[in-house]
Amino acid sequence: MAGVRQFADRTDAGKRLGQALRERGIDADIVLAVPRGGLPLGRAVADALEAPLDVVVAKKIGAPGNPEYAVGAVASDGSAWRNERAINGTRTDEGYFQERREIEAENAHRKAERYRVGRPAPDLGGKTVVVVDDGVATGSTLRACLSKLERSDAERIVLAVPVGPPDTIADLEAQVDEVVCLETPAAFRGVGQFYADFGQVSDDEAMSYLEP
Structure with missing residues (x-):
């Protein structure tokens, strides 16, 4: 190009x-x-x-029924970014977002630990x-x-x-x-x-x- x-x-x-x-x-x-x-x-x-x-490390929070479309993301310590436009556009409710936030934060934490191989x-x-x-x-x-x-x-x-x-x-x-x-x-x-x-x-x- x-x-x-x-x-x-x-x-x-x-x-x-x-x-x-x-x-x-x-x-x-x-x-x-x-x-x-x-x-x-x-x-x-x-x-x-x-x-x-x-x-x-962070993990995407996918929309309900469309996990590839990010309504946000969460880091290994639970710090989250919210895509408010996507949340509103997909009618993602707060309960769903917080549930996925907890799950993906734990996934991110495990991934970080796996990559560090025991290092702090x-x-x-x-x-x-x-x-x-x-x-x-x-x-x-x-x-x-x-x-x-x-x-x-x-x-x-x-x-x-x-x-x-x-x-x-x-x-x-x-x-x-x-x-x-x-x-x-x-x-x-x-x-x-x-x-x-x-x-x-x-x-x-x-x-x-x-x-x-």
């Missing part, structure tokens, strides 16, 4: 993100990737910034945290992840993604101290269109990027 950077794969995108963060002088204490797709990028960014890598969650107190994902469309799970980090004692939160639509990126800027996004194309159909290789990342592959 003319005028829009095409990333070879997630590692390529991560290397470009790492370079952009270094050029901005961002000195991260820790990099948190959103699994699964964010981990190949997170590894490249963490290596570029010489920072440890960990995860931040990192202490973010007073730290500069860089959050990495492979791109953002509506950003439902990412918004829940950022809500969780807003409740932490992190000193500074930087979001780093290769690509996202302008309106979503503008919304996310309100949740963090800084956003580094390499491309914000107006013609946006999905994250995958900007990658030559955007294959699924398995849990085993994703977890391998967390190995020291």
Whole structure:
């Protein structure tokens, strides 16, 4: 696509993100990737910034009868983001939302523990945290992840993604101290269109990027 950077794969995108963060002088204490797709990028960014890598996990809350349509999302600690337009449009009642919130928060918590393989969650107190994902469309799970980090004692939160639509990126800027996004194309159909290789990342592959 003319005028829009095409990333070879997630590692390529991560290397470009790492370079952009270094050029901005961002000195991260820790990099948190959103699994699964964010981990190949997170590894490249963490290596570029010489920072440890960990995860931040959230799960989508699907609409009644349409689990793929997000009416919100919830992080592993219960921090939730509500898509009020989707909630109203699907007539999702509060009881359903809260029930799914509890279920998906527990699922997110279990996933985070599985990825850490017994390691404790990192202490973010007073730290500069860089959050990495492979791109953002509506950003439902990412918004829940950022809500969780807003409740932490992190000193500074930087979001780093290769690509996202302008309106979503503008919304996310309100949740963090800084956003580094390499491309914000107006013609946006999905994250995958900007990658030559955007294959699924398995849990085993994703977890391998967390190995020291």
